[in-house]
Amino acid sequence: MSAAGPDHVAWPPEVAARYRAAGHWRGQTFGALLGTLAAAHAGRTAVVGETAGETVRWTFSELDARAHRIAAGLVESGITAGERVVLQLPNVPEFLPVVFGLWRVGAWPVFALPAHRHSELRHFAEQSEATAIVTVDTHERHDHAATARAVADEVASVKRVLVVGSAEFDELAATAPRELPDPDSEGVAFLQLSGGSTGLPKLIPRTHDDYLYSVRESARICALRPDSVYLAALPVSHNYPLSSPGVLGALHAGAATVLAPRPDADTAFRLVESEGVTITGVVPPLAAAWVQAAARTERDLSSLEVLLVGGAKCGRELAERIGPALGCRLQQVFGMAEGLVCYTRLDDPEELVLTTQGRPISLDDEIRVVDPDDPAAPSDAVVEPGAIGALLTRGPYTIRGYYRATAHNAEAFTPDGFYRTGDLVRCHPSGHLEVVGRAKEQINRGGEKVAAEEVENHLMAHPAVLDAAVVGVPDAYLGERTCAYVVPRAGTEVTGAELRRFVRERDVASFKVPDLIEVVARFPVTGVGKTSKRELRAALAALVEKE
Numbered sequence: 067m068s069a070a071g072p073d074h075v076a077w078p079p080e081v082a083a084r085y086r087a088a089g090h091w092r093g094q095t096f097g098a099l100l101g102t103l104a105a106a107h108a109g110r111t112a113v114v115g116e117t118a119g120e121t122v123r124w125t126f127s128e129l130d131a132r133a134h135r136i137a138a139g140l141v142e143s144g145i146t147a148g149e150r151v152v153l154q155l156p157n158v159p160e161f162l163p164v165v166f167g168l169w170r171v172g173a174w175p176v177f178a179l180p181a182h183r184h185s186e187l188r189h190f191a192e193q194s195e196a197t198a199i200v201t202v203d204t205h206e207r208h209d210h211a212a213t214a215r216a217v218a219d220e221v222a223s224v225k226r227v228l229v230v231g232s233a234e235f236d237e238l239a240a241t242a243p244r245e246l247p248d249p250d251s252e253g254v255a256f257l258q259l260s261g262g263s264t265g266l267p268k269l270i271p272r273t274h275d276d277y278l279y280s281v282r283e284s285a286r287i288c289a290l291r292p293d294s295v296y297l298a299a300l301p302v303s304h305n306y307p308l309s310s311p312g313v314l315g316a317l318h319a320g321a322a323t324v325l326a327p328r329p330d331a332d333t334a335f336r337l338v339e340s341e342g343v344t345i346t347g348v349v350p351p352l353a354a355a356w357v358q359a360a361a362r363t364e365r366d367l368s369s370l371e372v373l374l375v376g377g378a379k380c381g382r383e384l385a386e387r388i389g390p391a392l393g394c395r396l397q398q399v400f401g402m403a404e405g406l407v408c409y410t411r412l413d414d415p416e417e418l419v420l421t422t423q424g425r426p427i428s429l430d431d432e433i434r435v436v437d438p439d440d441p442a443a444p445s446d447a448v449v450e451p452g453a454i455g456a457l458l459t460r461g462p463y464t465i466r467g468y469y470r471a472t473a474h475n476a477e478a479f480t481p482d483g484f485y486r487t488g489d490l491v492r493c494h495p496s497g498h499l500e501v502v503g504r505a506k507e508q509i510n511r512g513g514e515k516v517a518a519e520e521v522e523n524h525l526m527a528h529p530a531v532l533d534a535a536v537v538g539v540p541d542a543y544l545g546e547r548t549c550a551y552v553v554p555r556a557g558t559e560v561t562g563a564e565l566r567r568f569v570r571e572r573d574v575a576s577f578k579v580p581d582l583i584e585v586v587a588r589f590p591v592t593g594v595g596k597t598s599k600r601e602l603r604a605a606l607a608a609l610v611e612k613e
């Protein structure tokens with residue numbers, strides 16, 4: 067417990083007992099799972115990836131042995147159960163043994179994305195009071211090790227930076243394995259990041275039991291089998307390629323995972339052909355790019371059976387093109403790091419696959435669609451069946467609270483434990499949800515989530531900025547782009563170009579730098595005097611149209 071609130075808001079005991087009795091929570095940790103998988107699939111390929119320009123292939127036994135050695139090495143380097151470790155790894159094969167090593171120790175990985183920069187990394191380290199940062203040397207021309215060291219210098223709790231691929235890491239990874247006590251399966255396994263709508267990303271505590279349930283069911287719903295080959299095209303530290311069904315779903319099924327160093331069509335198609343990939347998951351802009359590239363590729367994509375599309379809305383037009391272009395079945399997925407994941411089923415009627423974002427994993431996922439009118443003072447009145455409303459959910463793998471965020475939790479959850487997703491949906495009679503919009507102040511930039519307030523704060527740090535309002539505007543390729551309206555202080559002048567540079571220099575993930583900045587004399591206001599983001603959005607949309 068910290069002053070900001072508990073590390074983990076547990077499910078009420080009677081609810082937890084129900085999830086156990088239903089067989090959702092099985093008392094297994096990820097470390098124990100890997101041991102079981104290694105016994106069942108010993109010599110089969112678990113991971114294929116590229117490291118230092120070379121392809122590596124590890125079997126389930128090798129992965130298990132590596133994870134044991136890394137766990138022992140982490141313990142010897144002083145890392146103990148319950149400590150938080152910020153992990154910033156791109157799609158390198160070491161991702162898996164490091165994560166399973168941490169899980170065996172009982173330390174909690176904090177899953178930073180490769181795109182995060184100093185600003186975000188520092189926030190994760192501070193917020194979680196992390197004792198270590200694990201990262202790579204450089205990746206895509208960014209010096210991750212230098213960023214991690216700079217954060218370590220500034221955040222007192224961070225005692226060490228471990229760079230995968232360094233001599234120090236190789237030594238740690240060669241430690242003789244040792245018996246370690248198995249952590250509590252109902253305890254926190256790791257912290258995921260929320261896309262956020264207020265300030266900096268919140269941390270999401272997920273337990274072994276709850277996450278494993280979603281992984282096991284995802285693997286089943288996506289029909290993964292030992293001879294499936296899953297391609298992780300997106301960065302694996304994100305919840306979607308990690309567990310929906312993702313790398314963990316593939317492992318769970320005894321299937322191989324191929325880690326793509328980059329998600330572009332050239333890289334992905336090369337790997338589909340060479341590794342016989344059967345299933346992968348992408349965000350809509352990437353799906354569109356692959357569809358286009360497929361028309362002129364000479365690669366053999368015939369092994370591909372399923373393409374998952376999610377993270378942002380996949381419109382019907384794109385949905386219709388996927389099957390014919392890539393010769394595979396489309397599966398829509400609508401999920402969130404906080405928990406709830408919906409899939410269209412492989413045997414669903416075509417119409418539902420093309421027009422909905424699927425139905426929940428579990429019959430115990432409770433869905434409530436409520437009147438969205440005033441998010442600040444929600445009435446939570448349930449709408450008529452089939453009407454559009456704000457989605458609330460609770461269930462066996464949806465958190466009951468963010469990490470150390472009591473004040474925010476009071477708004478993000480209802481008193482009876484439903485998570486306010488901020489998504490506007492329509493629920494079909496079949497239970498399939500159609501995502502029709504969003505009530506939260508977040509921009510979904512092709513699947514990458516940008517909290518308006520976080521960017522506004524960066525803009526307002528500029529001495530010439532009096533006020534800033536960040537909104538999303540429609541974009542044909544990304545779905546939405548990030549745009550900012552800025553009011554300068556009296557007597558100062560500032561340009562959009564200058565402000566973009568300013569935000570970039572504050573060392574934030576580049577997807578958060580506003581695509582467009584408009585400097586205006588004042589914002590339109592609502593009846594009660596609040597900035598009217600609706601009007602700003604409309605004005606920007608008109609502007610973009612004109613351009």
Ligand code: OOB
Pocket residue numbers: 259260261305306310375376377378379380398399400401402403404407423487489501504510513515
């Ligand atoms: C996934 O997780 P997050 O945490 O990055 O973002 C969650 C939010 C949702 O609340 C929703 O606003 C949006 O992303 N979203 C979609 C969507 N999938 C996610 N909006 C419309 N259509 C979809 N299919 O993005 C995530 C986590 C697990 C699996 C898949 C995606």
